[in-house]
Amino acid sequence: MGPNMVSSRLAQDLREIVGKENVIGGGVGLQLYAYDAYLEERRPDAVVFVHSTDEVSRVVRACSQRGVPFVARGGGTNLSGGTIPARGGVVIEMIRMNKLLEVDRANLRARVEPGMFNLELGNALAPLGYQYLPDPASQKAATLGGNVAENSGGPHCFKYGTTTNHVVGLTVVLPDGEVVRLGGKAPDASGYDLTGTFVGSEGTLGICTEVVVRIVRLPESVRTLLAVYDRIEDGSETVSAIVAAGMVPATLEMMDQLVIRAVEQSVKCGFPLDCATVLLIEVDGLRDDLEEQAQAIAELCRKHGAREVRVAKDEAERAALWAGRRGAFGAVARITPSYLVCDGTVPRTALPAVLRKVGEVSQKYDLMIPNVFHAGDGNLHPLILFDWRNAEQKARVMKAGMEILEWCVQLGGTISGEHGVGIEKMDAMRLVFSEGDLRAQLKVKRAFDPKDLSNPGKIFPAATRVTCAA
Amino acid sequence: MLEGAAAGPFSVDDMVPRLAVRPGSQEEVEAVVLACGKAGAAMVPFGGGTAMGLGNPPRRLDVVVCLDRLGRIVDFSEANLNVSVEAGVRLADLKAVLAEKREFLPLDPRGPDRATVGGLLATNASGPSRLSYGTARDFVLGLRVVLASGERIRCGGKVVKNVSGYDMNKLFTGSMGTLGIITEATFKLLPVPAMRVAVIGVFRELVGVGAAVATVLESQLLPEALEALDTHAMGAIASALGLAQASGYGLAAMVAGNRETVERQVRDCGSLFSQCGATIVPPLSDLQSAVAWQTAGDASARLSGTSGDRVSVKIAVPIARTLDLFESAELLGRSSGGGVVTAHAGSGIVRATYLLDRGVMRRFRNGLESLRERAEGVEGCLTVEEAPVVLKHSLDAWGKPPEALAVMRRLKNEFDPGGLFNPGRFLAGM
Numbered sequence: 001m002g003p004n005m006v007s008s009r010l011a012q013d014l015r016e017i018v019g020k021e022n023v024i025g026g027g028v029g030l031q032l033y034a035y036d037a038y039l040e041e042r043r044p045d046a047v048v049f050v051h052s053t054d055e056v057s058r059v060v061r062a063c064s065q066r067g068v069p070f071v072a073r074g075g076g077t078n079l080s081g082g083t084i085p086a087r088g089g090v091v092i093e094m095i096r097m098n099k100l101l102e103v104d105r106a107n108l109r110a111r112v113e114p115g116m117f118n119l120e121l122g123n124a125l126a127p128l129g130y131q132y133l134p135d136p137a138s139q140k141a142a143t144l145g146g147n148v149a150e151n152s153g154g155p156h157c158f159k160y161g162t163t164t165n166h167v168v169g170l171t172v173v174l175p176d177g178e179v180v181r182l183g184g185k186a187p188d189a190s191g192y193d194l195t196g197t198f199v200g201s202e203g204t205l206g207i208c209t210e211v212v213v214r215i216v217r218l219p220e221s222v223r224t225l226l227a228v229y230d231r232i233e234d235g236s237e238t239v240s241a242i243v244a245a246g247m248v249p250a251t252l253e254m255m256d257q258l259v260i261r262a263v264e265q266s267v268k269c270g271f272p273l274d275c276a277t278v279l280l281i282e283v284d285g286l287r288d289d290l291e292e293q294a295q296a297i298a299e300l301c302r303k304h305g306a307r308e309v310r311v312a313k314d315e316a317e318r319a320a321l322w323a324g325r326r327g328a329f330g331a332v333a334r335i336t337p338s339y340l341v342c343d344g345t346v347p348r349t350a351l352p353a354v355l356r357k358v359g360e361v362s363q364k365y366d367l368m369i370p371n372v373f374h375a376g377d378g379n380l381h382p383l384i385l386f387d388w389r390n391a392e393q394k395a396r397v398m399k400a401g402m403e404i405l406e407w408c409v410q411l412g413g414t415i416s417g418e419h420g421v422g423i424e425k426m427d428a429m430r431l432v433f434s435e436g437d438l439r440a441q442l443k444v445k446r447a448f449d450p451k452d453l454s455n456p457g458k459i460f461p462a463a464t465r466v467t468c469a470a
Numbered sequence: 471m472l473e474g475a476a477a478g479p480f481s482v483d484d485m486v487p488r489l490a491v492r493p494g495s496q497e498e499v500e501a502v503v504l505a506c507g508k509a510g511a512a513m514v515p516f517g518g519g520t521a522m523g524l525g526n527p528p529r530r531l532d533v534v535v536c537l538d539r540l541g542r543i544v545d546f547s548e549a550n551l552n553v554s555v556e557a558g559v560r561l562a563d564l565k566a567v568l569a570e571k572r573e574f575l576p577l578d579p580r581g582p583d584r585a586t587v588g589g590l591l592a593t594n595a596s597g598p599s600r601l602s603y604g605t606a607r608d609f610v611l612g613l614r615v616v617l618a619s620g621e622r623i624r625c626g627g628k629v630v631k632n633v634s635g636y637d638m639n640k641l642f643t644g645s646m647g648t649l650g651i652i653t654e655a656t657f658k659l660l661p662v663p664a665m666r667v668a669v670i671g672v673f674r675e676l677v678g679v680g681a682a683v684a685t686v687l688e689s690q691l692l693p694e695a696l697e698a699l700d701t702h703a704m705g706a707i708a709s710a711l712g713l714a715q716a717s718g719y720g721l722a723a724m725v726a727g728n729r730e731t732v733e734r735q736v737r738d739c740g741s742l743f744s745q746c747g748a749t750i751v752p753p754l755s756d757l758q759s760a761v762a763w764q765t766a767g768d769a770s771a772r773l774s775g776t777s778g779d780r781v782s783v784k785i786a787v788p789i790a791r792t793l794d795l796f797e798s799a800e801l802l803g804r805s806s807g808g809g810v811v812t813a814h815a816g817s818g819i820v821r822a823t824y825l826l827d828r829g830v831m832r833r834f835r836n837g838l839e840s841l842r843e844r845a846e847g848v849e850g851c852l853t854v855e856e857a858p859v860v861l862k863h864s865l866d867a868w869g870k871p872p873e874a875l876a877v878m879r880r881l882k883n884e885f886d887p888g889g890l891f892n893p894g895r896f897l898a899g900m
Contacts, residue, residue: 106790107818108687158630164637167607172874180874185788186850188594188605190868191878191897192649196607196640200633217780220690240549245662246572262571286690289731345629347550379631417631425634432627432634440623441636443884447877459635 002359005068005088006045011354013062014048014090022049024181032075033091038081038424039388044071051096053171053179053209060207061177063090064453071455072207074115074143079341080422082202086457092147092207100124109168109185110215114145114208118152121213130215135158135419137326148208149202153418155280155325158376159250159428162418164199169212172198175205175449184212197444202420203455207447211462221287222250223294224312226321227279227301228272234305235277236351239375241300242281243348247293249280250253259328259370259383266331269324275307279375280325328372335368336385338394340400340401343425344408345379345417357407358382365400367393379409379417406431421459429461480516480534481894483527484859487514490534491896496614496653498557500900504620504692506533512890515647517589518560520581521780523856524593525646526867529894537588540653548573552611552628554656557588575716576694577605580767586651594644594787597767598695598724601816603660610639611663612656615649618886628656641881648896663726666694668759669739671748672704673719676748677799680793683815685742687789691735698793698813700800700867710765711758713751721748721815723765724759724809742812769809769822779807779828781857784839785820787850798844802837806830818850826858835864842869868897 006014006025015023024030024047035041045068050056063070069089076083085091100117103125103380110132112121118139121132136142136154146152148170153162160166183195198205229235235254236431255263255278260271271278279301283293298309299437310317332339345353355371358380362369373380385399386393401424405415409431416425428437438460445452472480472490474625480490489511493499504512511579512530516522518535537643541556547553548571551812561575562583568574578589578597579745589595589614596605603609625638642649673679673710679698684694697720699707704720707713725735740750754762770782785795796813799822803809807827811822826834842852854867875898882889882900893899 011737012724021492058895105688106684107788109788152632152636161608162631164605164640173876178876180872180877182872182874186786186848186851188596188784188851188853189785189872190851190853191872191875191900192881193594193607193640194874194877196637196643199640200637216686217690241659243551244549247663248661286727286731286734289728292728292730345631347547347552347629348850349547350550374631377630379629414627414632414634416634418633419631420633421635429635433624436621437623437625437636440617440625440885441638444636444638444641444881447880447884 004045007066008088010062010066011046014046016051016058017058017062018048018055033093034084036076036078036081036083038079038084039338040084040423042084042086042088043444044085045088046145047093049093049096056092056173056207056209057091057177057179059092060173060175062201064176064451067451068452069453069456071205072145074146075117075141077138077142077421078146078150078422079113079343080319080424082420082422082455084423086423095143097209103215104130104185105130107185108215110213112144112211112213114148114211115143118147120143124214126218129218130214131218132215132256133166134163137329145208148199148211149201149203150418150420153374153379155251155253155374157374158252159248164196167195168210168214168215169296170198170208171210172206172208173289174452175454182366187375202422204445204458206454211380219284221290222282222284222318223290224318224321225294225298226304227281228275228308228312229277229279229306230275231305232277232355233352234436235279236355236375238279238301238304238306239305239351240348244299245296245300247297249297249376250284251279253280253325254278254373254375255325255328255373258368259332259372262331262335262370262445263324263328265326266325270318271324280321296367332370332383336387338386338388340397340405341400341419342380342382342384343416344405344413345377346408346411346413348378349414350411351375351378353379354407354411358404361400361403365396366380367397367400378413396453402428423458426459426461429459473853477534478704478850480536480778482514482522482531483490483862484846485531486784487531487534489532490536491689494539495539498649499537499616499653500622500636502535503616503618503878507618507620507888507890508726510888510890512899514892515588515592515651517586518582518584518676520591521593521595525895526532526899527859527862527894529899531701537653538586543567543656552656553659554628554654555587557586557652559587562589562592568659568663570751572662574662575609575657575659577609587655591643591655592645592647597698598814599694599809601815602692602694605645607640609657610643610655611658613639613642613652614654615642615652617650618709618888622653624890626656631659645741646896647892648882648900649891663849664728665732666724666726666756666759667732668697668722668724668754668762669736669743670707670720670722670754670762671743672751672752673715673721676719676793679719679721681791682743682746682748685746686723686739687816689742691738693739695724696816697722698764698796698815699766699769700811702810703766703812706769707762707765710761724763745873766812769812770821773810773823773825777785779823779826779858781826781861782820784853785822785845785847785850786839787818787845789816789818791848791850792818792820795845798841802841803893815875826861833859835861835880838865846870871893871898
């Protein structure tokens with residue numbers, strides 16, 4: 001643990017800004033904010049609960065004036081260490097800024113506070129007949145602000161894109177405390193696309209305090225299928241065949257046997273325990289040809305070796321299939337005390353090859369690696385199981401994770417599809433970017449945060465320095 | 471390399487560059503930029519030259535860097551639905567290559583065929599199908615960009631899910647070459663729909679068009695595009711299709727998909743338009759639909775008069791305000807030398823092209839300023855995409871700068887400290 005970055009003067013300022021009941025300055029409370037869903041921890045020197053843009057701005061200004069680092073936090077579900085206060089300082093907890101500010105159907109927009117859970121927004125829009133499309137599996141516990149920071153994806157990306165395709169405006173507190181609005185309800189704002197630059201910047205360019213999102217009508221109709229395979233290759237070949245047939249399903253998710261077994265123990269959705277993989281497919285849109293699309297897909301599944309294809313008859317069956325998929329990470333978490341989630345992405349055609357590699361890595365390092373992945377867009381999530389109390393095993397896990405990422409890059413992909421670089425993949429950035437590429441990204445960092453106080457120590461490999469001009 | 475009079479075709483807002491160079495490869499672009507940097511020469515990137523009227527007049531124009539020789543299709547992976555192309559590839563040529571494999575890139579800006587991929591990205595050009603598919607930023611997976619140092623960097627990659635580092639694709643798209651010169655782009659693609667049909671309704675009054683647009687947007691229908699047309703544009707389509715009676719405002723929806731969904735949408739759209747007072751144009755075949763679409767896109771080109779007197783603007787406002795601004799834009803046309811107004815009605819974009827009558831230039835300029843104020847009053851903006859230089863000197867092309875201008879200036883300063891990329895044309899002269 002480093003020196004306490006929060007002087008008593010700063011602590012007093014913070015108490016004045018948000019009220020002393022909203023500041024944790026010591027004790028066990030700080031430990032709760034030392035970690036997220038990644039595998040490291042670092043105690044902050046203070047935690048501040050904020051309730052408005054104005055409070056965020058004043059807190060950030062107070063930190064900036066004293067050169068104290070800060071990091072915004074929502075649900076703390078971040079998988080790459082994005083919310084860990086790597087250099088100490090202040091955690092700015094946004095979770096209480098959770099209001100739905102406005103639903104503007106005529107303009108197909110909604111305005112939300114960043115501390116709102118993704119699923120809450122969905123639940124608020126559904127009775128009105130609308131939806132916000134990005135719905136990561138963590139949506140019950142992950143906030144919209146976090147979604148913005150990571151450019152979160154989820155199971156509907158193949159058809160509908162990721163968070164950045166649905167965020168049209170932001171209110172941002174810049175790292176010196178200044179408040180700016182980027183974009184808004186009107187499209188094509190002049191100047192540079194700072195909204196697009198900010199989404200996915202992992203809290204390193206400032207803190208968003210309001211999000212303007214695009215909303216769309218709920219689909220008229222949905223069909224959900226589950227195809228069961230004895231060979232993983234058959235599953236991935238089906239995915240390629242569906243794409244080759246010119247179809248764009250809303251969802252194409254795969255889970256392997258290890259995940260299925262864990263899910264059945266935890267959620268019990270009726271997945272067969274003896275198959276190699278299942279493929280969860282969903283098509284949505286106008287009802288006129290949806291049944292035909294579903295049948296065509298079922299045909300392709302069978303043609304490529306599916307031993308069984310189930311089509312959900314009603315909303316209850318559909319919900320059961322999804323519960324299995326969404327509960328996958330939670331179910332796997334019951335097997336061993338810890339896991340490392342890999343987040344590599346490969347071109348779809350490279351899926352069979354990368355799955356073989358994951359199998360080889362599993363054997364080489366003697367580790368169990370259940371696999372759940374967004375087969376439509378090539379984003380895999382091998383979950384490397386281990387016990388955190390076993391340091392030697394953890395070391396093997398980190399090596400295995402890096403090797404999987406190396407394979408992803410070699411096969412034409414990248415190191416992070418949706419969970420962000422954070423701390424976890426900082427060194428892996430050099431697998432995809434040259435020093436020149438990294439220097440260019442650091443220009444962006446410097447333009448927003450010349451003092452490197454906004455979530456410092458993330459994304460860029462440790463040896464690069466923000467404050468040197470390149 | 472072209473000098474003197476030969477560089478004439480590369481002029482920008484009546485300024486002729488001292489030199490025009492046409493590098494033959496991405497490496498040559500690096501060398502050109504490096505050399506210009508050392509000489510302190512201001513560079514203006516140039517693709518097909520179809521959007522050189524965008525923005526304010528250049529503050530300096532030493533060298534035009536024309537990328538039309540960067541014409542390679544680097545890699546087309548139909549199985550992975552992506553394509554990598556050099557910046558000088560013409561969009562029309564790219565579309566033809568993709569169509570052979572029944573795939574497409576949903577970028578459909580209007581304008582001459584010689585528009586290049588690099589230029590379209592740099593200007594964030596878009597067209598009617600943005601309603602359904604989004605704009606260039608939603609399709610770019612990766613870029614290669616030459617920076618002021620002459621160094622070429624990579625942004626993004628080739629995969630759809632990519633959050634490795636900052637989303638630099640978004641930074642460069644729409645930046646008009648002021649942060650770097652795009653030399654290559656990777657796009658995500660879509661399969662071509664089985665069918666496409668245009669449904670066109672003719673309305674006596676704009677208020678009917680507005681009601682129809684609002685109803686379509688609230689409904690379950692999912693048109694690829696929804697274009698509002700003034701009487702000139704609708705008239706042009708009517709003559710192209712040989713429809714004598716159709717005169718009034720037009721609302722054209724493009725519906726796409728399998729036969730069943732297209733037939734249903736044609737029925738529903740048609741009846742919805744009728745309920746709002748439209749006369750429906752008889753159902754159009756695939757070919758007729760394509761002709762109608764093409765004509766709508768070219769309507770402003772049909773304005774008679776020399777191109778030297780044309781003023782084209784793009785207005786961007788929240789969706790529900792589109793037709794208010796459409797109406798205001800129309801009024802301005804009536805009080806000047808004539809105009810054509812169309813709108814991407816479900817996207818908040820109005821496009822107006824006017825013939826400038828120089829005798830009433832001040833009045834027209836004031837009218838444009840008022841139109842801009844209306845747009846800015848609803849948090850939108852008005853951008854000048856083409857205008858005679860004399861008008862540009864009295865009216866800024868971009869309008870009120872956004873709140874984060876200071877950050878934008880710092881970005882410009884980081885990437886182009888010498889101010890050599892396209893100086894003066896972009897927002898706030900960056």
